[in-house]
Amino acid sequence: MGFLLRWLCALGLLTATYNPTQWNYLMWLRGDGRDQLPLAVLAGLILLIGYVIYLRATLRSIGAFGMALILALVGAMLWVLWDYGLIDLANRDLTVWLGLLTVSLVLGIGLSWSIIRRRLSGQADVDDVEE
Known part of the structure; x- marks a missing residue:
C-alpha cells in the first residue's frame, strides 16, 4: 500500500502540473493565472517543493x-x-498520459526504493537506522 500511495502522489503532482485536459496548473496560468498572480506563485512554489522532494529522493x-x-x-x-497493436501512439492525448504514468512510476519507485531494497535484502540504509 505504501508504494501505491507514493506513486499516486507522484502522478497527482505531475498531472496537477500538466495533463491533456484543461484542468492543470499550466493551462490555468495561461488563462486566469495572470490575473491571480499571488495565488499562481503560491501554487507554483507548492508544486516546486513537491518536485524537489520527489527528485531528490529518487536521485539519492x-x-x-x-x-x-x-x-x-x-x-x-x-x-x-x-508493436502488437494494443496501443496507438498516434493519439497525442494517450501519449501524454502514458508519459505522465511513466515518469510517475519512476518517481514512485525512487521514493519507495529504500523500503523495497530493505524488504528484498534485509539490509537497512544508514539513514534508516533508528537510534
Whole structure:
C-alpha cells in the first residue's frame, strides 16, 4: 500500500502540473493565472517543493542510471504493446498520459526504493537506522 500511495502522489503532482485536459496548473496560468498572480506563485512554489522532494529522493535512492533503466524498461514495454497493436501512439492525448504514468512510476519507485531494497535484502540504509 505504501508504494501505491507514493506513486499516486507522484502522478497527482505531475498531472496537477500538466495533463491533456484543461484542468492543470499550466493551462490555468495561461488563462486566469495572470490575473491571480499571488495565488499562481503560491501554487507554483507548492508544486516546486513537491518536485524537489520527489527528485531528490529518487536521485539519492536509484540515481540517474536507475532512473534511465526504469525509463528504458517502461519504454520497451510500450514498444511491445505498440508493436502488437494494443496501443496507438498516434493519439497525442494517450501519449501524454502514458508519459505522465511513466515518469510517475519512476518517481514512485525512487521514493519507495529504500523500503523495497530493505524488504528484498534485509539490509537497512544508514539513514534508516533508528537510534
